[in-house]
Amino acid sequence: MDEFWDDRMMRSLAAPSGDRDVVAHLLGKYYANWQAALTDEEARLPLFSAPLRRARVELESRGTDPVFMAWLHRLEFLLNAPKARDQELEPPPSPALAPRAGSGRFPLLSLSECPRLASMLCAPERPSTLAADLIDREVTAALDQIGANWPEAICDIEAFARALFVIEAPAGMYPSGSDASLPFILKVTCAPGSWPALLADSLLHEVAHVKLRIAMRLAQFCDDDETPRFRHPWRADDRPLRAVILAAHAFVSIFGWYSRLAVAASPNHAARTEAQRLRTEVGTALVALRDASELTELGRRLTTHLGATYVADCNRMDSLT
Secondary structure, X not given: OOHHHOHHHHHHHHOOOOOHHHHHHHHHHHHHHHHHHOOHHHHHOOOOHHHHHHHHXXXXXXXXXXXXXXXXXXXXXXXXXXXXOOOOOOOOOOOOOOOOOHHHOXXXXXXXXXXXXXXHOOOOOEEOOOOHHHHHHHHHHHHHHHHHHOXXXXXXXXXXXXXXXXXXXXXXXXXXXXXXXXXXXXXXXXOOOOOXXXXXXXXXXXHHHHHHHHHHHHOOOEOOXXXXXXXXXXXXOOEOHHHHHHHHHHHHHHHHHHHHHHOOOOOOHHHHHHHHHHHHHHHHHHHHHHOOOOEOHHHHHHHHHHHHHHHHHHHHHHOOO
């Protein structure tokens, strides 16, 4: 097994760990392998450079190995000179950047800026018409709740969420989404006045998808022929094994989110109800994964770490009684 996928990496991949070194290495390797696929359209979007430059400053001060520094050098070169990729450039300056809250951290994208976002819309969704400052307040409230209850997850959000495509949906619906062809862009529902945990749920869920898709681009987690013959609790139809892995992985994090809210200093009954439902559903999905013979060694290791995370969150819920 490639040393890159050690237990430290797998723990961080299974659920937010707050391990910035591991997250930065995953992103570095991703870009080193993805450089040929970075289109000029994507390079022009203001999604990529600030978080990795901040990570570079942090890691340089810790004596990071030169291989990783070469990855960051190449990444910054691609983002700053997308039309002249064969030139040799000195690394651009990397000032330490203070974190910013709300949509200030996440540029808000529109269909006019990125027409490909239309592929992420499903009826009856529509692009949000809310003012940016109102969206900013809602996003900030969600991030504040995550920071207070699961601070380790902020690291993943900073690394894997670079822009938001904000939508509106009928009352009581909170759809979200992400797309492998539009990495780091999250589709989220903004409904002013709603429970901040719902928007936080969407951010955590889609960030988990982004992170695992990056890992799946770098290594094989299953021998999947894309035939839909597996089931998981969140869809009524058969799904390919890859889709089951993605779903189980994301919902392990969402179970972890609501279990933390359920045992918080000011516990929420809705959080406890949601956590109890997810406990059953995630357990069912993990059994389906463990029984899948098509998992590779790396897929089995991921499933093991997901199971360990799930058990820890079940123990947290058990502490309520």
